[in-house]
Amino acid sequence: MSMEQMIRSLREQMEQRISKIDSRETLSAFWQDYLGKKGSIADLMKGLGSVSKEERPAMGKVINEFKVQTEERYKAMSEKLEQLEIQARNRREAVDITLPGKKQPMGGLHPLTLVKNEIIGVFAGMGFEVFEGPEIEDDDHNFTRLNVPKDHPSRDMQDTFYLPDDLLLRTQTSGGQIRVMDQQKPPIKVLVPGRVFRSDSDATHSPMFHQMEGLVVDKGITLCDLQGLLDKFVQQLFDANVRTRLRPSYFPFTEPSVEVDVSCFECAGKGCALCKHTGWIEVLGGGVVHPKVLENCGIDPSVYSGIAFGIGIERIAMLKYGINNIGLLFENDLRFLKQFQ
Secondary structure (H helix, E strand, C coil): CCHHHHHHHHHHHHHHHHHCCCCHHHHHHHHHHHCCCCCHHHHHHHHHHHCCCCCHHHHHHHHHHHHHHHHHHHHHHHHHHHHHHHHHHHHHCCCCCCCCCCCCCCCCCCHHHHHHHHHHHHHHCCCCEECCCCCEEEHHHHCHHHCCCCCCHHHCCCCCCEECCCEEECCCCCHHHHHHHHHCCCCEEEEEEEEEECCCCECCECCEEEEEEEEEEECCCCHHHHHHHHHHHHHHHCCCCCCEEEEEEEECCEEEEEEEEEECCCCCCCCCCCCCCCCEEEEEEEEEECHHHHHHCCCCCCCCEEEEEEEEHHHHHHHHHCCCCHHHHCCCCHHHHHHHC
16 A cells, blocks of 8 residues: 555544544544554654655655644544533533522520620620639639638538649639739729539539629729619610619628529519519629638728629529520530520
8 A cells, every 4th residue: 555545544534533532531542543653643754764755745745734634633623522521511510590599507606605795795884804714723712812711611522623732623703803803903893704613413503604703892892882783784684674682691702792683574573483473583692892802812901892793694594595494505405506596
């Protein structure tokens, strides 16, 4: 077979082959077979040496034309395949705009966080700063300097989680008051929020719960300031018409000490299931800072006085949202938590 016949046969084969290409793999094989370094056209170029010198220029031109034609067919088929791939991808990625959108569920703050933030917001408006003390405390900050004697019931192992080296899990955030008074001198207005731990568990108590301690120290501070401050607090948190009532109580670190009730915001003090038909709901405890506590922090009680109060955040949340079991606040049940979003 002459070279001219060979080229004609290869051209026919090339046209048939290119018409059947349907993928990048078969197109790549086509390139290797015809245009590659070991392809048919490269073999034709090597065979020019067997052609006479007179015919060689003309035959070289024919081979070159065949090469250009093959390259053009290859390029056209490559562009065609690219368009087909784009069309296929567009079909796969097509979006039916008449379908409802896929909504991503939004998270929300836990009810305890909501109440904590609301309480901080109320007192921040009165000029209070926030201080967060350590959850692992020493006996000195948690008991001794708060005027809690060695024989006080709260020191019993049935009430307190003790750790080695005279450490314990704090039973109250009041230790933060001592740390603040060690660091700065009056005037002081500070909130100390955080987790506290006591060995107690039932429908209204948890071994771990959250407390918000408040402290004000300045000249001329009295129990009247405490009631005025707490009136403002409960009115913003519950209802503008509620009132507070102070009942005598006992805490080692305050003297006098009081339990603070709020008039029932559910029945306006008339009596209902929430207030156990008394018209009042106990919400927190407080009092005038004991002179001994001020002395323990290097503050002269003959010059300065203070008020302190402790708020159980779980109790406020349960009252505010009508929750009857404290365990619901810690079970992470989404059916419960979604109600607060």
